[in-house]
Amino acid sequence: MVRSRLPADMHETAMGDEIDDDEARAIRAKRIIEAVAAIPRGRVASYGAIAARAGYPGRARLIGRVLGDAPNRLDLPWHRVLRADGKIGIPPGTAGYREQCRRLKAEGVVVKDGRVPMSAFGLDHDLDRAIWGFPI
């Protein structure tokens, strides 16, 4: 059993439990998948927000990696994850890009030129409404 040397997984081993790199990857994937699964239908979140919510702040790129490896499960709303500016992260012209557009529009999310207005569909929208009583 090899202790994980992945820098960001050190907190996993801080309690003294021995884990190898594969297990560390599995834990990361699980947390990230759960965070993605928690995005409500018709709403979107940024890679960075999911990273933070999964316990990996500042590591937005990790989310793209995990989602890229994850199977295209129908029950995993991977399409609700976008760049911070609302743009689709998958390179335009690819099948994945078109699929993401399709799945977003299918649940009422507005996609214009490969971009979603985060102010209207991002989770902050709900937060602002909860705090202020209306979207700001």
Added chain:
DNA sequence: GGCGTGACGGAGC
């Protein structure tokens, strides 16, 4: 063990 790459993000211009 370097090195380039990327489904990122923020700052600066």
Added chain:
DNA sequence: AGCTCCGCCACGC
């Protein structure tokens, strides 16, 4: 809005 850098870091050569 767009375009550099720069920090980030797992992966595959």
